[in-house]
Amino acid sequence: MNTATSVAPIQVPLEFEPLLTAEEAAEHLRIHVKTLQKLAREQRVPCVRMGKYWRFRLSALDQWVTALQNQMQPAVFA
Numbered sequence: 589m590n591t592a593t594s595v596a597p598i599q600v601p602l603e604f605e606p607l608l609t610a611e612e613a614a615e616h617l618r619i620h621v622k623t624l625q626k627l628a629r630e631q632r633v634p635c636v637r638m639g640k641y642w643r644f645r646l647s648a649l650d651q652w653v654t655a656l657q658n659q660m661q662p663a664v665f666a
Contacts, residue, residue: 605645
């Protein structure tokens with residue numbers, strides 16, 4: 589009698605998206621690195637804390653900026 593439960597295999601992406609440093613992410617966003625670090629501390633930007641360093645995914649930052657743009661667009665009335 590087999591009592592082991594079957595577990596679905598973990599889906600691993602074919603290519604790992606590299607994490608950006610705060611400096612690299614700030615350059616991409618064209619803001620000062622201290623501003624980005626403040627946003628990270630306040631949990632206002634998607635990021636990961638690794639020890640004393642903040643790391644960012646470019647795709648997450650792009651989605652975050654797009655979401656901000658969508659919030660700021662005025663409603664169009666017909």
